[in-house]
Amino acid sequence: MPDTRHTLSRRDFFKASGLFAAGAAGGAALLGGLRRAQAAPAPQWESKFSACDMCFNKCGLIARVEDGVVKKLDPNPKFLKSRGMLCARGNAGVAQVYDPDRLKYPLLRAGGRGEGKWKRIPWDEALDMAAQKMKEVREKYLPCGHLFSAGTDLHSQFVGRFAEVYGSFNVTSHESLCLVSNNRAFLDTYGEVPFADVLNSKYIVMAGANRFEALVTPDSMDLMTAMRENGCKLVVLDPRYTKTAALADEWHPVRPGTDMAFMLALAHVIITEKLYDPEWIEQKTYGIEQLAEHVKPYTPEFAADECGIPAGDIARIARELAAAAPASMIYPGRRSSDYEDSTQIRRAFAIVNALLGNWDRPGGLLAARAVGLKGVPFDAPWYDENHEDRIDAGKVPMMFEHEGSFLVTRDCVLAEDPYPIKGWLVYKTNPMGTAPNRKKTIEMMHKMDFVTVIDIAMSDTAWFADLVLPSQSYLEREDPCSGLQGSVACACVVKRDPVIAPLYESRSCFDIMKGLANRLELGEYFDFTIDEYRQKQTRDIPEALKVMDRDGVYYNPSKVYGIYDGKIYKTLSQKIELYNQRYEQMGLDPLPRYTAPTRPDKSRFRLIIGRNALVTQTSTANNPLLHQLVPTNTLWINPDSARSLGIADGDLVQVASGAGSQELRAEVTDRIRSDTVYMLSGFNTLSTMQHLSHGNGASINDILEDDYDAITGNASMHTTFVSVTRKVA
Numbered sequence: 043m044p045d046t047r048h049t050l051s052r053r054d055f056f057k058a059s060g061l062f063a064a065g066a067a068g069g070a071a072l073l074g075g076l077r078r079a080q081a082a083p084a085p086q087w088e089s090k091f092s093a094c095d096m097c098f099n100k101c102g103l104i105a106r107v108e109d110g111v112v113k114k115l116d117p118n119p120k121f122l123k124s125r126g127m128l129c130a131r132g133n134a135g136v137a138q139v140y141d142p143d144r145l146k147y148p149l150l151r152a153g154g155r156g157e158g159k160w161k162r163i164p165w166d167e168a169l170d171m172a173a174q175k176m177k178e179v180r181e182k183y184l185p186c187g188h189l190f191s192a193g194t195d196l197h198s199q200f201v202g203r204f205a206e207v208y209g210s211f212n213v214t215s216h217e218s219l220c221l222v223s224n225n226r227a228f229l230d231t232y233g234e235v236p237f238a239d240v241l242n243s244k245y246i247v248m249a250g251a252n253r254f255e256a257l258v259t260p261d262s263m264d265l266m267t268a269m270r271e272n273g274c275k276l277v278v279l280d281p282r283y284t285k286t287a288a289l290a291d292e293w294h295p296v297r298p299g300t301d302m303a304f305m306l307a308l309a310h311v312i313i314t315e316k317l318y319d320p321e322w323i324e325q326k327t328y329g330i331e332q333l334a335e336h337v338k339p340y341t342p343e344f345a346a347d348e349c350g351i352p353a354g355d356i357a358r359i360a361r362e363l364a365a366a367a368p369a370s371m372i373y374p375g376r377r378s379s380d381y382e383d384s385t386q387i388r389r390a391f392a393i394v395n396a397l398l399g400n401w402d403r404p405g406g407l408l409a410a411r412a413v414g415l416k417g418v419p420f421d422a423p424w425y426d427e428n429h430e431d432r433i434d435a436g437k438v439p440m441m442f443e444h445e446g447s448f449l450v451t452r453d454c455v456l457a458e459d460p461y462p463i464k465g466w467l468v469y470k471t472n473p474m475g476t477a478p479n480r481k482k483t484i485e486m487m488h489k490m491d492f493v494t495v496i497d498i499a500m501s502d503t504a505w506f507a508d509l510v511l512p513s514q515s516y517l518e519r520e521d522p523c524s525g526l527q528g529s530v531a532c533a534c535v536v537k538r539d540p541v542i543a544p545l546y547e548s549r550s551c552f553d554i555m556k557g558l559a560n561r562l563e564l565g566e567y568f569d570f571t572i573d574e575y576r577q578k579q580t581r582d583i584p585e586a587l588k589v590m591d592r593d594g595v596y597y598n599p600s601k602v603y604g605i606y607d608g609k610i611y612k613t614l615s616q617k618i619e620l621y622n623q624r625y626e627q628m629g630l631d632p633l634p635r636y637t638a639p640t641r642p643d644k645s646r647f648r649l650i651i652g653r654n655a656l657v658t659q660t661s662t663a664n665n666p667l668l669h670q671l672v673p674t675n676t677l678w679i680n681p682d683s684a685r686s687l688g689i690a691d692g693d694l695v696q697v698a699s700g701a702g703s704q705e706l707r708a709e710v711t712d713r714i715r716s717d718t719v720y721m722l723s724g725f726n727t728l729s730t731m732q733h734l735s736h737g738n739g740a741s742i743n744d745i746l747e748d749d750y751d752a753i754t755g756n757a758s759m760h761t762t763f764v765s766v767t768r769k770v771a
């Protein structure tokens with residue numbers, strides 16, 4: 043056979059490229075066209091620095107802009123935090139900016155709430171109306187009668203500032219749907235939330251985290267380098283065979299909700315076999331005697347019965363961790379919106395790390411590095427006529443004051459207890475899609491007099507709003523500086539400048555908050571430009587702004603290890619708290635006490651959530667490029683379970699819980715335990731203005747029940763049991 047690769051004639055080439063007709067019938071015209079193209083001026087292109095915003099990681103990028111249009115995004119090689127990486131979602135940022143479904147101008151609701159009837163209005167009218175409604179709410183229900191919610195973003199601080207000067211304590215963010223229980227646990231053990239020195243670690247146990255799909259920079263890239271180049275061993279505990287599990291040395295399909303038993307058994311072995319450094323523990327920690335007593339019953343055999351991991355493996359992992367210490371760790375993780383005792387589960391993670399003596403040392407858990415960025419303080423007015431506290435205050439013992447709990451707040455709004463909330467401003471977060479029990483969020487919407495949503499897309503939250511304001515995307519707006527503090531790769535500062543001019547009528551959140559503040563006689567608190575704000579942020583590192591213009595990033599070569607040498611820990615005992623005295627005073631377990639999670643009966647499954655490397659929560663299901671790679675979601679179900687229910691791969695199934703039910707296709711796979719099912723989040727939006735995700739697959743948030751962590755109020759998203767039934771399609 044001839045090698046066609048080398049024998050394509052010019053005629054064949056035209057045929058293959060579809061230009062044959064032009065070539066044969068109008069060759070002269072084509073050649074004329076080519077000549078014109080040669081003569082035409084070369085397109086003008088420039089490289090511009092920015093930072094990705096397709097998830098919270100802020101990976102440094104260089105945008106290639108041709109004639110005012112972004113053509114491609116590339117990683118910034120000088121941006122060490124992401125190790126020269128821009129993931130698939132980062133690359134697909136172009137499709138977010140030019141998505142035909144983007145919001146283009148202010149829209150006012152013109153039908154029933156959620157009915158999808160809208161009227162285009164001018165910006166001035168939109169801001170006048172939003173400000174007027176805010177005034178009315180404040181007069182009628184006091185300043186705390188207004189709720190403000192903002193997502194992960196550099197402009198969210200302006201929503202916080204606005205709420206404060208308006209007089210409302212009621213501010214929520216994604217955090218009480220994400221990581222507050224993990225933060226609580228580590229903060230209450232070490233006095234601060236650590237960063238993991240993955241790169242230099244020799245042994246990592248990763249439980250409830252999936253770093254090769256749920257990307258966190260630099261950890262995701264450093265984990266691969268540590269394993270491939272530094273001989274680091276990775277042990278993964280996950281009910282699902284994730285990509286991280288696939289690349290690990292060991293995967294243990296742990297029974298969901300039992301990680302605490304595993305961790306306490308590790309502590310049991312390390313203590314009974316005296317595998318820790320007694321001097322370090324004596325010097326740095328508080329409560330080793332109490333811990334030793336506490337973990338006596340938590341033998342590897344006890345844990346094995348609970349978590350399904352053989353006792354011999356648990357004991358071996360404990361010994362291997364101790365042998366590699368202090369360059370070994372239980373990876374601290376991030377999202378911990380899992381169980382009602384998630385804070386205590388994560389406390390157990392923190393305690394094993396303390397026994398490994400890895401705090402502030404290479405290959406262990408690191409303190410935040412000095413970046414040099416400063417806050418921009420302001421004096422907010424005081425309102426005598428106001429409620430005393432947040433609406434959710436006191437409902438759980440240790441919520442974070444500035445975050446609260448979205449789920450508890452929602453319950454309080456529904457009950458109007460202890461007071462009514464009737465106004466809601468939402469920026470860059472989509473609680474309709476990310477807070478469990480979507481029906482309750484819809485009810486909450488119906489409780490409101492006026493809801494304003496600032497987004498780039500008609501999210502489901504926007505779909506139920508009164509007023510929808512189009513926001514600038516990250517490639518169009520000017521952002522304040524952001525400090526990235528952790529690990530050997532960090533201590534850096536980034537900012538964003540517009541890469542292209544804003545599309546349509548989109549405005550930045552800052553401009554919108556400033557516009558509202560001016561209308562509410564609060565203009566003095568927004569009397570600055572982003573540039574002036576950045577000058578204030580960088581007042582201690584005056585060279586930073588110039589360096590960022592040159593390199594796209596500013597690094598502060600601050601100390602990485604030994605930050606705590608000669609320093610006390612910000613805990614009650616001023617040491618690392620194995621035993622937590624504050625918990626004891628508050629009537630909470632000062633040491634994590636294991637309670638076995640309820641197991642689903644034979645007819646039901648535990649539904650869990652988790653990420654995919656090509657999807658960011660609800661933000662990307664409508665992204666045209668990513669949609670090609672992940673066109674829908676499926677229900678992962680184990681072959682044994684599927685067989686017993688008569689379900690075959692690809693069958694349509696109904697998944698039902700106490701909160702709701704949805705239908706989607708089954709994916710029969712042995713990558714999941716037989717008592718557990720899983721589906722990807724973000725699909726089946728109600729908003730018809732998200733053409734690719736509307737009516738596509740299933741909405742997990744319609745099915746998830748709204749339990750929460752007893753200590754912080756963080757959502758617990760792995761506590762819903764569901765039935766699965768085959769539908770005749």
Ligand SMILES: Nc1nc2c(c(=O)[nH]1)N[C@H]1C(S)=C(S)[C@@H](COP(=O)(O)OP(=O)(O)OC[C@H]3O[C@@H](n4cnc5c(=O)[nH]c(N)nc54)[C@H](O)[C@@H]3O)O[C@H]1N2
Nearest residue numbers: 249250251252256257279298299377652653655657658659
């Ligand atoms: N590609 C991508 N990357 C992201 C994000 C994204 O949306 N997409 N989001 C970012 C954000 S906001 C966050 S918070 C992080 C989240 O990062 P992670 O917390 O690492 O990710 P998740 O996938 O939410 O959950 C981790 C794993 O826990 C498993 N799991 C469920 N129940 C249990 C259990 O009882 N025990 C154990 N051991 N494992 C269990 C799930 O199967 C899942 O694989 O990812 C960040 N990175």
Ligand SMILES: Nc1nc2c(c(=O)[nH]1)N[C@H]1C(S)=C(S)[C@@H](COP(=O)(O)OP(=O)(O)OC[C@H]3O[C@@H](n4cnc5c(=O)[nH]c(N)nc54)[C@H](O)[C@@H]3O)O[C@H]1N2
Nearest residue numbers: 193216219220470471472476497498501513659660661723
């Ligand atoms: N079922 C389920 N629920 C979850 C999770 C899960 O995995 N599954 N994960 C939990 C976790 S860890 C987290 S962090 C939270 C995240 O919860 P959210 O903060 O709600 O995150 P997203 O779903 O990404 O929603 C972001 C919203 O911002 C909009 N947006 C994106 N870019 C811009 C922009 O530049 N400007 C403006 N104005 N808007 C923009 C998007 O269109 C979208 O509506 O969800 C939590 N809830």
Ligand code: SF4
Nearest residue numbers: 094097100101129132
């Ligand atoms: S991890 Fe991917 S999506 Fe997230 S900021 Fe980095 S490049 Fe963007």
Ligand SMILES: [Mo]
Nearest residue numbers: 216220221377
């Ligand atoms: Mo998160």
